[in-house]
Amino acid sequence: MFATLTEDGNAVVILDQTLLPHQAVTCRLTTLAEVAHAISSMQVRGAPLIGACAAYGVALALHEAADDTALESAISTLGGTRPTAVNLHWALQRMRRLLAPLAPAERATAAWAEARAIAREDAAANAAIGGHGLALLAELAGSRKPVKLMTHCNAGWLATVAHGTALAPVYAAQRSGIAVHVWVSETRPRNQGLLTCWELAEAGVPYTLLADNAAGLLMSQGKVDIVVVGADRIAANGDTANKIGTYLKALAAREHEIPFYVAAPLSTVDFSCPTGAGIPIEERDGAELGAPGRFPVVNPAFDVTPAGLIAGIITERGICRPDRLKAWHDES
Numbered sequence: 001m002f003a004t005l006t007e008d009g010n011a012v013v014i015l016d017q018t019l020l021p022h023q024a025v026t027c028r029l030t031t032l033a034e035v036a037h038a039i040s041s042m043q044v045r046g047a048p049l050i051g052a053c054a055a056y057g058v059a060l061a062l063h064e065a066a067d068d069t070a071l072e073s074a075i076s077t078l079g080g081t082r083p084t085a086v087n088l089h090w091a092l093q094r095m096r097r098l099l100a101p102l103a104p105a106e107r108a109t110a111a112w113a114e115a116r117a118i119a120r121e122d123a124a125a126n127a128a129i130g131g132h133g134l135a136l137l138a139e140l141a142g143s144r145k146p147v148k149l150m151t152h153c154n155a156g157w158l159a160t161v162a163h164g165t166a167l168a169p170v171y172a173a174q175r176s177g178i179a180v181h182v183w184v185s186e187t188r189p190r191n192q193g194l195l196t197c198w199e200l201a202e203a204g205v206p207y208t209l210l211a212d213n214a215a216g217l218l219m220s221q222g223k224v225d226i227v228v229v230g231a232d233r234i235a236a237n238g239d240t241a242n243k244i245g246t247y248l249k250a251l252a253a254r255e256h257e258i259p260f261y262v263a264a265p266l267s268t269v270d271f272s273c274p275t276g277a278g279i280p281i282e283e284r285d286g287a288e289l290g291a292p293g294r295f296p297v298v299n300p301a302f303d304v305t306p307a308g309l310i311a312g313i314i315t316e317r318g319i320c321r322p323d324r325l326k327a328w329h330d331e332s
Contacts, residue, residue, distance in 0.1 A: 021198035032061035037170020046159020051087030055115035080267030086233040126163035128316035133169025146179030153243035154195040155230025231264040239276025250309040276304035
């Protein structure tokens, strides 16, 4: 597998995901502006990976200037790149809490170490998600061979520092000898399902690409055992924002009594946001739809799946019912 985020001296190297699946090309980022562009242009994408990359962006900015103005400017610049993915804002607030009390001369070194810690923790959390999700697939494997799992968008290792979220259980199953076949929806208009196809092919996991609107038919035909998706922000009540089209899959899954799970680290849960109604939805350029400029276009990047449609949220601590998230967190 390729690395999505690595260090190279005082630089960060990313895999340019705008060129996948046709080319695997890396980019070396050396400045705040380059990191901000990589996030906003979706060279780097996936909520956990965005958060880690943003932390490194702060570290790179502080190599140039580390006073209070420079710190706040870096956090503001990066925070404005993608509004929905809460891991971005979580990582930036973590950086601010650590760095603000320090003398400017200490900040650059501390920022680099903290960015490295965020990346390391993301990899560990996703590995744990894979272990907890494996139990679900192992249970299904008792009566179904292979387990037929549907996912939406890309929530594999390309969207994280390592392992992935929604696909982490798939990779854990592969290592355990449990056969899994993945149904991969295109996820228009960015066709991010192709990223999932690319990484599954790299890992040797069987998969089939489908048009987004074919998902309901496959469910009605009994060809789907479980749906697992990632998340960009989870509200305190369990309502979950994920790539546009996720809500429709959850509705179809409920109709056909197919369990629908969300896989995400706890850093994706926004306990300051009571319900999904408070989650900001990114509106992207209408040009992504390929429509001429004279056509009116709406292009929301995400939708919100109500907690009542979600069987459970797979986190690094285990699997939690959406309506138990807040209490579960407070008990820890």
